[in-house]
């Protein structure tokens with residue numbers, strides 16, 4: 255789902271400094287004290303005021319949290335400022351939380367930046383659990399992201415992947431091709447055209463792309479008020495409030511203009527419609543007695559962008575990087591793709607053939623196991639008091655599920671750190687989260703509704719990269735020196751762009 259670019263070191267330093275200057279003691283009145291009389295989950299000692307904020311670690315919170323799980327167990331409690339947060343790091347606890355007690359851990363906290371930019375969290379991903387969330391999620395699942403709707407975008411995918419193949423073809427023979435840039439461009443274009451078609455209200459596609467980038471950066475920023483609810487004024491003093499308002503106003507202008515163009519230019523019979531057209535019909539006619547309002551439409555369409563672009567692009571990029579680092583695996587996948595693929599008139603591998611490519615699917619799953627694009631899922635919040643693993647968890651406790659650590663847990667995976675796609679062959683381990691050893695899309699009622707939309711583009715893109723081209727590291731670089739270093743933030747991609755030498759088949 256969303257990309258979280260979080261410079262947590264800077265945020266933490268500012269927090270520690272500013273908060274200690276004002277010496278406001280908030281822990282005493284926090285939920286931490288309420289935990290005192292109950293079976294409290296274990297966890298590291300909390301410092302005054304900041305609690306365990308410093309334990310999140312600067313660049314890679316999922317790694318720091320894995321380290322803490324090794325010390326404190328698969329379920330432990332942190333105090334992020336004054337907010338109690340439970341962290342879960344094993345498949346069996348994920349099963350208990352996301353499946354058995356899904357009805358308890360089904361809400362989300364509403365971060366400050368999401369409230370400010372997503373119309374008070376009226377989207378799906380940040381919406382609190384309740385009737386409204388149920389209705390908008392149903393609309394997304396039935397109308398926007400269903401298998402039938404995903405199929406209806408086949409022509410769009412084929413056209414854009416054909417353009418992508420041509421662009422790589424034009425660069426082939428060169429020693430250094432920026433593969434990351436080409437993948438980002440492809441995923442942005444597909445999502446933008448699926449959501450808005452070509453009706454961008456007179457805006458350049460690049461403007462829309464920049465706006466969405468700004469939004470994802472902002473959504474990855476932890477506000478002071480998220481961890482110290484009583485110190486909201488610091489968000490204003492530190493300029494975050496102004497930044498959120500500025501971004502929200504610009505986004506709203508963009509979405510309003512595209513909405514107006516869609517309203518003035520309704521689809522005629524037989525014409526392809528985009529997701530905004532779908533939402534506008536529901537806005538006009540209602541759906542099973544439920545009426546969307548204009549703000550719901552805007553929040554929902556933004557959700558498709560934030561949830562879809564970075565996740566898809568990072569999945570393709572990590573799979574490609576792992577295949578390049580493991581040339582034997584790449585050769586096997588390439589052999590399989592070339593054996594089964596038949597190309598369409600545009601020279602693109604046909605989607606119908608993808609089903610036969612089990613090794614390609616296995617390679618994607620293996621990349622998602624090692625590099626889930628949302629390594630801590632989207633935080634959950636409990637809606638009532640409950641017991642988990644023998645501990646009391648109070649209502650409104652935040653929960654993080656470390657899917658990154660679960661994917662690398664040696665209890666569940668042999669040679670867990672190695673890229674071995676064949677481990678998925680013959681395993682009934684799908685993306686739906688039924689087996690909680692593998693949950694890159696989350697699980698349960700808040701699990702990702704965009705699985706089919708996302709995986710179809712990932713598979714088609716990679717099949718074409720394998721079918722048409724041979725790939726290797728540039729300038730004779732050897733495999734041993736090719737390290738896969740993660741970027742910082744809560745949704746890490748590759749730290750540096752993936753630069754490869756490419757040769758057409």
Ligand code: HEM
Nearest residue numbers: 255379558561562565628632695696697700701702704708
């Ligand atoms: C490879 C691609 C993708 C990955 C890895 C991914 C991953 C995730 C994850 C981990 C969550 C949180 C699940 C949880 O809390 O249990 C999520 C939620 C969500 N995703 Fe995706 N996602 C992908 C693609 C998409 C696409 C293409 C869309 C829509 C266009 C989408 C829409 C959503 C929405 C709306 C939610 C929030 C669901 C809710 O809170 O009810 N995702 N996704």
